[in-house]
Amino acid sequence: MSQTSLNKTANPTSPWQIYLVVVGVGVTCGTLILAVHEATRQRITDNRAAYRDQAAITVLPGAIRVTSFRWDDTGQGLSGHWVADGDRQSAETILAGYDPAGALVGVAIEAAGRGYQDTIRLIYGYSPTQQVILGFRILESRETPGLGDRVETDSAFVDQFRGLPVQAIDRGNEEPRVELGGADQQRAWQVDGISGATVTSRAVARTIAESVARWFPRIEADLSTLREAHL
Amino acid sequence: MVEATNPESLWSIFIRASLVNNFVLAYFLGICPFLGVSGKLQTAGRMGLAVAFVMLIATVCGFAIERVLDWIDAPFLNLISLIAVIATTVQLxxxxxxxxxxxxxxxLGIYLPLMTTNCAILGVALFQSNHGYGFLQAVVFGLGAGVGxxxxxxxxxxxxxxxxxxDPPDLVKGTALTLVLAGILSLCFMGFSGIGGGS
Amino acid sequence: MHTTDAAASEPGVFANGIWKQNPVLVQVLGMCPVLAVSNTTINALAMGLATASVLILSSATVSLLRHWIPPQARIVTFIMVIATFVTCVDYLVQSISIELHRALGAFLSLIVVNCLVLGRAEAFASQQSVRRSLADAAGMGCGFLFALLCLGTVRELVGSGQVFGYPLLGDRYQGWAIMLLPPGGFFSLAGWLMFFRWWTLRRHSASGSTFQLSGPTDG
Structure with missing residues (x-):
């Protein structure tokens, strides 16, 4: 606060004095922000992790603890591997959930896609052992209340995603194409929508399908790391 | 926090920022000048242009500030640097x-200096970073929001x-009537939901 | 800006902000967050508390510094002080609840540009003693919180039949979804403004005094 006492005696209209006050206040403010940031950082990180873990457990029935994994793209194509790490805020991290015996229940993945109004963020569970979707939960959406937000509450719609099979179609040396739905459902949006919320329900199905297609090959490529983390 | 890339097309960003998610009628940003300077069509048009221009500049500044702060690893200074840059721009x-x-x-009177505290301007700078846009996308977003x-x-x-x-009844004269009008306009703009092409 | 309350004592200054000069319902200031986050009562409460605390902290700081800030650097200094407190409150909310922080979204950061906060710093705190500034900021903050709760309760009750998440109107009530959407914000605020105007007009016609209604002001 040395600048401020200096200004008390000086002529307040001098440009240098104005400059000094502005810089002085700026520096003080910056320091204060830094202090609060440092003081709250640990709690915020913990809160974020707890929030995401909680969301992951709701889409992984039977899981009691989760570990985050990051894909380390060391080589070309799919020759990378999973690395367990604590960064649970990045969208590039997946969460693997384990039951009390330490067996892998499934992985929870965050995905985002365009809905009717704005971006919909959701988290869904996927079981690599059974190759099925385990369920999903909306994290953030601005869809129409009473219509679009029924994708969370309409049990007929939500139940379709419990045990929805994921198929990998081998296309030779290209990346395998992945689609949602069984033999009788040929395309992702053959998941039955909700009337009155057609766009939103399709958006949810498409978002999950696109995300599975993206992560499926990597999960398959290094499944053993995910499986053995708690055995 | 910053996601890798957002694959959205420029046209879709523009339509969404200007119509579907109109800053005033869907996000309630910049309500003060919206209620204050909207008495006369000509003044309103010019004020709109001035704010739209500052919004575009604010988006570019916001984009740059975010990258710089990311580089020096001080994201907590984002808000204070943004508002300082906006205040300077408005002064200029x-x-x-x-x-x-x-x-x-x-x-324009008092509303010109008050642009510093216009939520729409700070809002556009903050939102572009939430969307994770690239530079060109951010510029189009700022432009669309300004046009909106x-x-x-x-x-x-x-x-x-x-x-x-x-001659309306005494009770509804003034702000209340303008707010009802704004509500009806907002209702009309809801009709734009869903357009702007798929992702 | 309103400086009419210069002569009142501290309790008078405080009461002024809540009722006679209510920032939202009478002065029509700081509309953006009022409309945007009043769709549920809990959001309205959190936003009101956050804004009130920023208002009180920044008014006190501005009042403390009022003799040292040259008039030309006024606005820039004030806004930097406000931005600092907003950033701090943002981190505090995050450390309390991530879910709440997500619900308030960018509007928490946008307290910086709430006309009410800068308006009080400029019109009151930059000229008055710390005690009176504190009383004024607390009054205005409570008035803002009160107005937000008025709006939030009506919107949540009509829109989804709940208040603070507790169903009040029973399971058979079909929510009037438009009240949760942007148009509902405009309509319910218009309704409250009319109500307050009616109330003031009625009271003053009853007591027979001539009272000049404060119309919409800048901000």
């Missing part, structure tokens, strides 16, 4: 308008000019 524009067109300067703001301001000004000809 105020000086420019005063010199070029004193009439416009008088017409201008459109809302001009629309409500036109309606209010017509309203001067009628």
């Amino acid at each position: 524009i105020e000086m420019f308008v005063k010199k070029v067109s004193p009439t416009l300067f008088r017409a 703001f201008w459109l809302a301001l001009v629309l409500i000004a036109g309606l209010r000019e017509k309203l001067d000809l009628v």
Whole structure:
């Protein structure tokens, strides 16, 4: 606060004095922000992790603890591997959930896609052992209340995603194409929508399908790391 | 926090920022000038343009500030640097308008310096970073949001000019009536939901 | 800006902000967050508390520094002080609840540009003693919180039949979804403004005094 006492005696209209006050206040403010940031950082990180873990457990029935994994793209194509790490805020991290015996229940993945109004963020569970979707939960959406937000509450719609099979179609040396739905459902949006919320329900199905297609090959490529983390 | 890339097309960003998620009518940003300077169509149009211009600059500044702060690893200074840059830009524009067109300067009155505290301007700078846009996408987003703001301001000004000809009951005169109008306009803009192409 | 309350004592200054000069319902200031986050009562409460605390902290700081800040650097200094407190409150909310922080979204950061906060700093705190500034900021903050709760309760009750998440109107009530959407914000605020105007007009016609209604002001 040395600048401020200096200004008390000086002529307040001098440009240098104005400059000094502005810089002085700026520096003080910056320091204060830094202090609060440092003081709250640990709690915020913990809160974020707890929030995401909680969301992951709701889409992984039977899981009691989760570990985050990051894909380390060391080589070309799919020759990378999973690395367990604590960064649970990045969208590039997946969460693997384990039951009390330490067996892998499934992985929870965050995905985002365009809905009717704005971006919909959701988290869904996927079981690599059974190759099925385990369920999903909306994290953030601005869809129409009473219509679009029924994708969370309409049990007929939500139940379709419990045990929805994921198929990998081998296309030779290209990346395998992945689609949602069984033999009788040929395309992702053959998941039955909700009337009155057609766009939103399709958006949810498409978002999950696109995300599975993206992560499926990597999960398959290094499944053993995910499986053995708690055995 | 910053996601890798957002694959959204430029056209879709523009439509969404200007119509579907109109800053005034869907996000409630920049309500103060919306209620305050919308009495006359001409003034409203010019004010809209001025704000749209600052919004575009703010988006570019916001984009740059975010990258710089990311680089020096100090994201907590984001808000304070943004507002400082916006305040400076508004000051410069105020000086420019005063010199070029004193009439416009008088017409805009208090609302010119108040642009510093216009939520739409800070909002556009903050939102572009939430969306994770690339540079070109951010510019289009700022442009679309500005056009949307201008459109809302001009629309409500036109309606209010017509309203001067009628004699409403004492109770609803003034802000309440303007808010009802804004509500109806917002209802109309909800009809734009869902357009702008798929992702 | 309103400086009419210069002569009142501290309790008077405080009461002024809540009722006679209510920032939202009478002065029509700081509309953006009022409309945007009043769709549920809990959001309205959190936003009101956050804004009130920023208002009180920044008014006190501005009042403390009022003799040292040259008039030309006023606005820039004030806004930097406000931005600092907003950033701090943002981190505090995050450390309390991530879910709440997500619900308030960018509007928490946008307290910086709430006309009410800068308006009080400029019109009151930069000229008055710390005690009176504190009383004024607390009054205005409570008035803002009160107005937000008025709006939030009506919107949540009509829109989804609940208040603070508790169903009040029973399971058979079909929510009037438009009240949760942007148009509902405009309509319910218009309704409250009319109500307050009616109330003031009625009271003053009853007591027979001539009272000049404060119309919409800048901000």
